[in-house]
Amino acid sequence: MSETSLRNASIDAALNEVKEAYVTGNPNSLARYVEATGVMPGGNTRTVLHYAPFPLAMTRAAGCRMWDADGHEFVDFLGEYTAGLYGHSHPVIRAALDKALDSGISYGASNMTEVRFARAVCERFGLERVRFTNSGTEANLLAISLARIYTRRPKVMVFNGGYHGAVFGFAGGGSPINAPFDYVLATYNDIEATRTLIAEHAAALALVILEPMIGSGGCVPASHDFLHMLRAETERVGALLVLDEVMTSRLAPGGLQSVIGVKPDLTTFGKYIGGGMSFGAFGGRAEIMDLFDPRRSDALPHAGTFNNNILTMSAGLAGLTDVYTADAARALNARGDALRERLNGLCKAAGAAMQFTGIGSMLAVHFTTAPIRNPADAAKADQKLKELFFFDMLAHGIWLARRGMMTLCLPIGDAECDKLAAAVQEFLEARRSLL
Incomplete structure (x- = not known):
């Protein structure tokens, strides 16, 4: 043997x-x-x-x-x-939830907390506009759909081994239950090969989406040069750059993008920002996000029964402003x-x-x-x-x-x-x- x-x-x-x-x-x-x-x-x-x-x-x-x-x-x-x-049953989060429960849970109406939470998220991560969802999966689904509509292009560049939620798994190249978009599969951290792919699909490429550090694929950071190349190349061909910071937004006060110095067109969020409640969000440039403005005659619809539920809004606001401060x-x-x-x-x-x-x-x-x-x-x-x-x-x-x-x-x-x-x-x- x-x-x-x-x-x-x-x-x-x-x-x-x-x-x-x-x-x-x-x-x-x-x-x-x-x-x-x-x-x-x-x-x-x-x-x-x-x-x-x-x-x-x-x-x-x-x-x-x-x-x-x-x-x-x-x-x-x-x-x-x-x-x-925040760990389990953080006292500040618990107090915020108890207070929210005293006033009811789901109103089926706008509430006083969501605008404060939205402002906190925008200011923290440098967004012009934000919309809430119930998971990172949902946030990425909406961000990808929005980018395809905004650019009037069909193709979505993703990375082998990447993960953006339940219907966006690319370990081994993809999953049979992935959302049926037209994907272009690239290799993470391969600058020249990715640049070539972007050029090859330029006319049809709507967006490039990636985590600035792949989480579920093994906590693999993107090189700064790789991310700066993606920013330059997407701008050159008119595609959007979407950073999935569902996990990585915790890695710096303004998310990992603030450390790297790359400003995406859209960012998606989830996980801890809801204070332990179900949470997702996507946001970025106003001219893109305002396609959801219901005052427009051509507004895109965005439904979600629990998008602004008072428990998530309250726990998220308390966590982001009172507990997970920039110093923390x-x-x-x-x-x-x-x-x-x-x-x-x-x-x-x-x-x-x-x-x-x-x-x-x-x-x-x-x-x-x-x-x-x-x-x-x-x-x-x-x-x-x-x-x-x-x-x-x-x-x-x-x-x-x-x-x-x-x-x-x-x-x-x-x-x-x-x-x-x-x-x-x-x-x-x-x-x-x-x-």
Whole structure:
């Protein structure tokens, strides 16, 4: 048997061992899963939360900690895939929700809070106009549709491995349930190839949409040169540049675009900005967004029963203005940068083929020493080791995404970062022969 085959067999054996312990230690989560399979396909209503042999079921949470159905405690380093920035039941958010509940929930009418929230979002992220939705998926769907109408062009440039919501998944090139737009698939961070594609499709290209750091594809930042090229080339051919900052708007007071110095035509938002409630938004240049102005005879329709629901408006406003201030954003992301540097230092000291990518309060683990420039590079890394890392972290009381993604929430402090670093150090020592 070759050295590679022996190593793979050892990894498989380690995985089988940790999964057996996982099944034995989580009987209540298993029972919940079996029950759920009777009423939901695969016991699941959100694909990303499923993993074999079965997912843990959480019963309560507070601050940056959660407890599962079998009483195990976890430090929440997942942060609801960036949406849980405020932690669980932040007192300022809770007070805003309680106050809103005292006055009713959904009015079926305009309310006094939405304009204040809209102004806060516009001022924070440099938008001229904004409209609210209920998810990042919905925000991206509307932004793409708006760009196609505004430019009178059909084609949408996306990037292999990118993700813009439930109907915009481009891992492996695309998904059978994607919205049926005319896509042009490009390679993230490939300046020359992307420039050539833009020129090739110039007459029909309505927009280019991307995250300034790919989130679900492995926390892979775009180079500044790549983003500045996209801004220049879209302007040259008359296409719109749409930045999906559903995740990355948390990485700086004005979103990641403010750090890079690229001003898109439209930006989409979601996740944490709703204060933990269902939320999405899209906004940007007034001349584009004003196509939705209902005072116009040719106005585009934009429906959504809960677009301005008072719970989201209240929680979002309190979070953005009273909790996640510019100073708080800078502090949280500095903590994330320091943590990622610390973890990478441990990997380097151990001589392990393992690294953590990301920016600020978002990070992801990859089992390779090769540079990660796009999601395809991330996919080449050892996925079985990533699965082993996931189960080992659970055993140490660290909650993270099965795909290796982690985010910091505001309640996470030095003690929690120390706990994660200690767990990673133990993983490096215990699994040394596999790394």
